[in-house]
Amino acid sequence: MSMSDANIALSAEMAARDNMITCRGVKKWFGDFQALTGVDLTVKDREVMVVLGPSGSGKSTLIRCINRLEVHQEGQIVVDGIELTNDLRNIDKIRSEVGMVFQQFNLFPHLTVLDNITLAPVWVRKKSKVEAEATAHELLERVGIPEQAAKYPGQLSGGQQQRVAIARSLAMEPKVMLFDEPTSALDPEMISEVLDVMKDLANGGMTMIVVTHEMGFAREVADRVVFMEAGNVVEINEPEAFFTNPVSDRTKLFLSQIL
Amino acid sequence: MTASTAPVTHSSQARPPIWRNTTILKWGVQIIVLALVIAAFTFLVSQAKTNLDQKGIPVDYDWINDPANIQLGEGIDTQPNSMGRALWSGMVNTLRIAGVGILVATIIGVFVGLARLSHNWLAQKVASIYVETLRNIPVLVQILLWFAILTSLGDLTQDSGVLNDFVFLSQKGISIPRVFFADGFYQWLFLLLVFGVGIHFVRKRLQRKQDLEGGDKHIGLISFGLWVLAAAIAWPANPIMSWVGSIFDAIADVWGSIPETLMQLILTAIAVGAAVIWIRRFLESRRTPAGLAKLTDDDWFRMIFAGIAALIAALFIWILWPGLSSWIINSGRDFFEFLGNKFGGERGSLPLDAMKPTLSEGRFVNYGPTGLTMSVFFASLFFGLVFYTSSFIAEIVRGGVLAVPPGQSEAAAAVGLSRMQSLRKVVLPQAFRVIMPPLGNQYLNLTKNTSLAIAVGYSDVVQVGQSLYNKNNQTLAVFGIWMTFFLACSLTTSLVVNIINRRLEIVER
Numbered sequence: 041m042s043m044s045d046a047n048i049a050l051s052a053e054m055a056a057r058d059n060m061i062t063c064r065g066v067k068k069w070f071g072d073f074q075a076l077t078g079v080d081l082t083v084k085d086r087e088v089m090v091v092l093g094p095s096g097s098g099k100s101t102l103i104r105c106i107n108r109l110e111v112h113q114e115g116q117i118v119v120d121g122i123e124l125t126n127d128l129r130n131i132d133k134i135r136s137e138v139g140m141v142f143q144q145f146n147l148f149p150h151l152t153v154l155d156n157i158t159l160a161p162v163w164v165r166k167k168s169k170v171e172a173e174a175t176a177h178e179l180l181e182r183v184g185i186p187e188q189a190a191k192y193p194g195q196l197s198g199g200q201q202q203r204v205a206i207a208r209s210l211a212m213e214p215k216v217m218l219f220d221e222p223t224s225a226l227d228p229e230m231i232s233e234v235l236d237v238m239k240d241l242a243n244g245g246m247t248m249i250v251v252t253h254e255m256g257f258a259r260e261v262a263d264r265v266v267f268m269e270a271g272n273v274v275e276i277n278e279p280e281a282f283f284t285n286p287v288s289d290r291t292k293l294f295l296s297q298i299l
Numbered sequence: 300m301t302a303s304t305a306p307v308t309h310s311s312q313a314r315p316p317i318w319r320n321t322t323i324l325k326w327g328v329q330i331i332v333l334a335l336v337i338a339a340f341t342f343l344v345s346q347a348k349t350n351l352d353q354k355g356i357p358v359d360y361d362w363i364n365d366p367a368n369i370q371l372g373e374g375i376d377t378q379p380n381s382m383g384r385a386l387w388s389g390m391v392n393t394l395r396i397a398g399v400g401i402l403v404a405t406i407i408g409v410f411v412g413l414a415r416l417s418h419n420w421l422a423q424k425v426a427s428i429y430v431e432t433l434r435n436i437p438v439l440v441q442i443l444l445w446f447a448i449l450t451s452l453g454d455l456t457q458d459s460g461v462l463n464d465f466v467f468l469s470q471k472g473i474s475i476p477r478v479f480f481a482d483g484f485y486q487w488l489f490l491l492l493v494f495g496v497g498i499h500f501v502r503k504r505l506q507r508k509q510d511l512e513g514g515d516k517h518i519g520l521i522s523f524g525l526w527v528l529a530a531a532i533a534w535p536a537n538p539i540m541s542w543v544g545s546i547f548d549a550i551a552d553v554w555g556s557i558p559e560t561l562m563q564l565i566l567t568a569i570a571v572g573a574a575v576i577w578i579r580r581f582l583e584s585r586r587t588p589a590g591l592a593k594l595t596d597d598d599w600f601r602m603i604f605a606g607i608a609a610l611i612a613a614l615f616i617w618i619l620w621p622g623l624s625s626w627i628i629n630s631g632r633d634f635f636e637f638l639g640n641k642f643g644g645e646r647g648s649l650p651l652d653a654m655k656p657t658l659s660e661g662r663f664v665n666y667g668p669t670g671l672t673m674s675v676f677f678a679s680l681f682f683g684l685v686f687y688t689s690s691f692i693a694e695i696v697r698g699g700v701l702a703v704p705p706g707q708s709e710a711a712a713a714v715g716l717s718r719m720q721s722l723r724k725v726v727l728p729q730a731f732r733v734i735m736p737p738l739g740n741q742y743l744n745l746t747k748n749t750s751l752a753i754a755v756g757y758s759d760v761v762q763v764g765q766s767l768y769n770k771n772n773q774t775l776a777v778f779g780i781w782m783t784f785f786l787a788c789s790l791t792t793s794l795v796v797n798i799i800n801r802r803l804e805i806v807e808r
């Protein structure tokens with residue numbers, strides 16, 4: 041299967057949409073270790089892409105490169121028409137358009153939930169505090185925890201913290217949301233409350249790249265599923281085809297181990 | 300076998316016997332331990348006193364007012380007329396070097412610590428070498444090294460000035476130009492305070508506007524501009540404020556005419572009032588939505604002790620130290636007279652003035668309009684302490700920043716905060732929490748290490764005290780003063796650090 045065609049496995053309707061994220065030959069080394077070995081990938085506007093793969097396959101590194109938490113050394117990453125280069129202006133622009141949700145939530149523990157959410161809108165977008173707080177309350181309503189606004193992150197459960205983290209990202213009105221194993225640090229009974237919020241987001245037309253091990257979520261919500269191995273994309277397909285009829289042997293092995 | 304229907308007493312209702320009651324045991328043990336400590340201390344002190352009296356070495360503090368007959372190298376009073384005054388001069392010298400030392404060591408330490416974390420290779424290496432060198436050499440060696448370097452400088456002559464005589468370097472010390480408070484300063488300060496109130500309101504208005512409408516209203520820039528403007532307007536205008544002095548004079552008159560009994564009554568009222576307010580607040584904190592909760596034995600003990608504390612205070616005011624109220628009256632009057640003198644009169648000159656170092660007969664002129672001079676004694680102790688302590692502070696700052704998980708700055712970057720914003724709003728507030736307690740320790744260390752002054756002959760409280768007990772053999776009494784002084788310094792520092800710590804605490808549950 042050739043990876044040169046980055047728009048592989050797209051429906052005609054999806055193919056007609058604009059490219060939101062384009063990666064071409066992205067390579068990344070940590071010292072001697074090559075984490076990405078030339079990734080080609082295109083994410084369309086309003087597409088939900090789920091990235092699967094064994095640990096160490098470069099899934100997290102890839103999405104961390106997309107908002108420049110890691111710097112790729114070769115290749116090209118273009119987000120919404122802006123290329124990610126050394127230009128600080130481009131980096132700032134992309135970061136304020138790309139939201140990110142981390143495995144460990146990374147909420148600011150010294151700020152209340154409300155302040156966590158309003159910090160960036162007030163300081164980066166220069167919104168008024170009143171407006172930012174109104175938006176924050178709306179977002180908390182949307183993720184289902186309106187009553188927790190005055191609490192500190194340490195007072196919330198893991199699932200609640202992760203939902204605050206999602207609200208914090210949404211407050212910047214991003215065009216793309218990146219999820220880096222958002223449910224891996226959660227107790228089992230809290231996973232669904234976070235996944236429900238993510239499903240709502242997907243249904244609302246958000247462009248999303250989700251690194252996860254939740255196969256149910258991938259099957260139900262993803263437009264396409266990507267399988268990565270050893271720093272590169274091995275297989276891209278629509279979820280039904282991916283799970284029922286994988287092409288590559290590596291994918292088959294992976295699926296047989298986890299399903 | 301009878302079917303017993305006797306009601307089971309609910310365990311929480313029953314009062315256990317005293318020897319099993321944890322509350323009474325807890326308080327009882329504390330009271331007994333306190334009493335034992337006080338008794339042991341009193342016993343030891345009285346024994347020491349009797350023994351020393353028998354040997355003909357009385358311990359008392361009557362010598363405080365004796366003539367000192369010593370000369371201090373520098374300080375507020377170099378020819379003190381009493382031993383008490385000499386010790387006070389020494390204390391001020393200690394506080395001076397500790398205060399300035401803490402400030403400068405903190406600035407250097409923060410700077411070096413952040414430099415060690417920077418991605419700039421050169422800054423990082425220089426900072427690492429700084430830290431590793433300075434913290435591995437004993438502070439006494441460093442002080443002596445500075446002393447050797449500074450005393451090997453040339454004689455003080457007109458030629459030892461550099462940069463057009465702005466800076467003098469010689470074995471008599473280092474002198475640089477100084478900005479000092481001239482006669483008009485206090486009136487200028489008062490005018491500035493008046494303007495400051497206005498600026499505060501402008502600031503608040505702008506802040507509210509920014510909160511409502513968004514955008515950047517340049518609050519910091521505008522208020523800075525207003526301060527500069529106010530300072531400039533008040534610069535020549537300060538003589539119009541000379542009437543403020545008469546207000547302070549009037550307050551001094553009123554304060555000085557308070558009868559002693561009235562002051563005692565006022566102090567008693569304050570003590571009793573404090574206890575009453577404390578008890579009321581305490582009861583308030585025990586109030587639940589369903590009304591006042593049932594008070595435990597522990598609660599009763601606390602309230603009783605608040606009352607006893609007020610009683611002890613009253614006892615102190617009326618019987619143990621009756622001079623307290625007249626001392627408060629006198630020093631209060633002196634204070635307001637001092638303010639009246641500073642603010643009032645014909646002090647219509649400029650608020651600030653500056654002067655280059657001046658020389659007279661091969662010495663620096665130290666008083667009046669002249670430069671800021673560091674004697675070699677001060678300078679060697681100061682450089683030694685500051686550089687040594689700053690290397691530790693640098694490591695504390697570095698550790699504090701590293702203690703903030705990298706995920707925090709990643710999250711800040713991911714929501715679009717710039718590096719400066721992320722540092723200011725996310726990383727430093729959390730690092731500060733880690734930095735504060737060990738930083739307080741370094742401040743205490745620096746303050747205590749000032750006693751190494753004795754190695755270079757700087758007139759700090761230890762050196763002065765030693766010269767005094769060499770004269771009058773009141774060794775224990777002087778030790779008592781030293782210990783009280785350093786304890787007071789350390790406790791004040793700890794108190795400030797603890798207050799800051801409490802304000803920085805992160806709510807966990």
